[in-house]
Amino acid sequence: MSNQEKFSVVLPVYNEQDNLETLFAEIRRAADSTGRPWEAVFVDDCSTDRSLSIIRGLAERHAEVRYVAFAENRGQSAAFCAGFDAADSQVVVTMDSDLQNDPADIPKMLAAFGDECEMVIGWRAKRKDTLVKRLSSRIANAIRDWFTDDGVHDTGCSLKVMRADLLRRLPRFKNMHRYFPILMKMQGARIHEVKVNHRQRFSGVSKYGTLDRALAGIYDLIGVQWLIKRHIDYAVKEKK
Template identity: 55%
Template sequence: MCQSLIYNNLSIRYYFPVMTTIKSLSIVVPVYNEEDNLPILFAEIERAMSRTDKDWHVIFVDDGSKDRSLEVMRQLAEKHDTVRYVVFAQNCGQSAAFKAGFDAATGDVVVTMDADLQNDPADIPAMLQEYERGFDMVIGWRAKRQDSIVKKIVSKIGNGIRNRLSNETVKDTGCSLKVMRTSMAQLLPMFTGMHRFLPTLMKMQGAKVAEVRVNHRPRQHGVSKYGVWDRTKATFFDLLAIRWMQKRTFRYTIREQK
């Protein structure tokens, strides 16, 4: 069955999910000062994707790095035709980096992940298999997080509040490892903090979403780009915006048209 959705002044037509086969994928990786992690990450992605029969490429999005990250990206792109990159003129934030990656994506689906090696590329094949069962989005659930006690507690509380106010049941909306239908990801609204609400924003387009357990690893190189409390404050105001959008979104079904 086909339905039409009016969202953010856009008319979107979508179909209820059915079993599908992924032919190609774009792996979007925002980067900010991760020079030591990029070669390791790409090698891990290559190993993971060798277990699949999909065409793939990585899109590194340099969010105004001040270290050698861009130089490393260029070197990887020279050696591997599966590496592409987008470079911002200045730091714009993770949401902007994801959006730029979505817009540059040419694969049937986009896979998102962090560049800090805490997400494990080895989880990607299983997530792709789940997606092919008929979902529009598959999100990772870090059942055993490798973070500090404070970050775990704050994240758990924040996730609970976020779910309560947005009528969600997502176990781990903060996990960057996700698989999404490209055509839907490219229609997501642009605003700072968007990346924290991707499952909700996709559902507002009619997406069918699944969650799977994924590995989570401690950071080996570099430092975290987020403070616990400043992120909590920003998320609260973003959540109010999401709640407003949910209330203002409507759907209609077309029975006949000439």
């Protein structure tokens, strides 16, 4: 990967009006420090607060900002996919819009991405979530790893760097964003992990409950395990 190659930061948004201005300022500071061309692609998942109007304002003031606005709420995975489709680069950085991911980690993650791997995953070694959320996430990661064997410490960290062409080939389904590592590995991606900063949520509330997430996760795991076992792969020896 060229040190001058453009990258796209894809950001799903749902009711994050109090975080967006600060988030973009931090992204801009981190992205500009790389010396590379970049863009921020916000995907508004039909927010009911002022998120979309704030995103419109950012797009009017900053040439780097683009956005997609959903007509109805479709969920985080759909928002990520819309961002991948809209991204105008071959390098995609994903992160949440709640300020818990730290944009200052973007440069070192981009530095780890390139000829040796096609995916870099953030590892929140010191999480700033509640005890209940940390424990439930640890259990979920252990179960997910047992089912998928993706070999990743922190699948749930949204801060990732990935090749856009591989992302666009992934099977698309609800909650697929929780399985990006194994889905990317099925496309031949090599994965590297980087320890990243994790911050407390300063404004807004989490958009899901622990029980809801656990129940959905069990259902998803059954489907993902089926995909893994039925995955078709081949190598071409010769063709004309």
